[in-house]
Amino acid sequence: MAAPPTRIGLAGLAVMGQNLALNIAEKGFPISVYNRTTSKVDETVERAKKEGNLPVFGFHDPESFVNSVQKPRVIIMLVKAGAPVDQTIKTLSAYLEKGDCIIDGGNEWYENTERRQKAMAELGLLYLGMGVSGGEEGARHGPSLMPGGSFEAYKNIEDILLKVAAQVSDSGPCVTYIGEGGSGNFVKMVHNGIEYGDMQLIAEAYDVLKSVGKLTNEELQKVFSEWNKGELLSFLIEITTDIFGIKDDKGDGYLVDKVLDKTGMKGTGKWTVQQAAELSVAAPTIASSLDSRFLSGLKEERVEAAKVFKSGGFGDILTDQVVDKEKLIDDVRQALYASKICSYAQGMNLIRAKSIEKGWGLKLGELARIWKGGCIIRAIFLDRIKKAYDRNPDLASLLVDPEFAKEIIDRQSAWRRVVSLAINSGISTPGMSISLAYFDTYRRGRLPANLVQAQRDYFGAHTYERTDMPGSFHTEWFKIANQTKN
Secondary structure (H helix, E strand, O other), rough: OOOOOOOOOEOOOOHHHHHHHHHHHHHOOOOOEEOOOHHHHHHHHHHHHOOOOOOOEOOOHHHHHHHHHHOOEEEEEEEEOOOHHHHHHHHHHHHHHHHHHHEEOOOOHHHHHHHHHHHHHEEEEEEEEEEOOOOHHHHHHHOEEEEEEOHHHHHHHHHHHHOOOOOOOOOEEOOOEEEEEEEHHOOOOOOOHHHHHHHHHHHHHHHHHHHHOOOOOHHHHHHHHHHOOOOOOEEHHHHHHHHOOOOOOOOOOHHHHHHOOOOOOHHHHHHHHHHHHHHHOOOHHEEEEEEHHHHHHHHHHHHHHHHHHOOOOOOOOOOOOOOOOOHHHHHHHHHHHHHHHHHHHHHHHHHHHHHHHOOOOOOOOHHHHHHOOOOOOOOOOOOHHHHHHHHHHOOOHHHHOOOOHHHHHHHHHHHHHHHHHHHHHHHHHHHHHHHHHHHHOOOOOOOOHEEEEEEEHHHHHHEEEOOOOOOOOOOOOHHHHHHHOO
């Protein structure tokens, strides 16, 4: 029996694709699914039956798949970024008609989305690049969605996205039309950069508590569970709490202690740091998290280096001091929160700079709202960020929002204590340290940059401005210095 025309199609049935298809079907929208490897199609249809007889219709060839979707057709692709996306577009567009729409739900480089959008427009097709965050669980039960590109295409699918996205009781569905061009992909990329920063800061909090405070996994689980009831309430703190409680199924002890200390990455963090450099936006917390991943990859080198320095009297921890555990736990909580504010401030500044460059008109408060649920960085503290931008949409930095400024002032003593303790113990806390340096640099009216500019003028005649009069100046530093020497 032939299926009636479905409301939407989805191509690319790895776990994220399958889960998003089932989510869409569960919300009452019949969906057609297709995958180049046809076994995945059958697997998805089978899952749909098991998970509540959901209206999922499988197709083994692209033509019948496209033709099964009602017009104007909307098809979501969830395939690997890069060449596979172009290949899937080529396959599908052969059967699409004017006014139909393709949505790329992968982590794609924003300029690729803009290129494809232009190419599609020439064929009379609409195109959206949509960031999807929340991992496999989010895709199945409600992700945060960041669609950018054709507004007309967004309106064609808005009814579906509003139901499929994560729902937050006080602020609605975690989806909004982001803006034109590749803005949806760009925002998702920065979301991932902030996520890198968050994860690094949490790892540093763990390291200080474990290595200096000597907390056991049981104690760490209790601490993180407590933290997840207050200002740090978030998905990442919640899953960290879970991780500390999971015993090793292949041996004794806890699984976290057996996980190799090498962090992988897919590229969105690197793109974020590259974009920050391109736009001259300081994002040191995010950059330090990327550097930490690079250094973690040098496992064999680090093991050898530890031997070299151990023979020179350097143990893993330099001082074995007795610390007040409760005080340390409270200090680390405050340092983590203050560092997080800096990380999010950097991410938001980067999004704003790009929005200005491209004329996207992005609303930072609205981005904070759609990140409150479904996504990996979802946290109670995003509500405060939303309110900060509601109070002042032109806020120069989250750091100077009156509420956040007060919170940093209240926490800065604890923050300094944790960073100092870590430095004196030989425990690297690059994220917390650089966040503190970022804050200390930003809050100072005068920096030693005058000396650097003087050096530039000395060796390269780059000129300089003065504090006491307008204009551009150059001094023959070398000549004057030599005269005084003689």
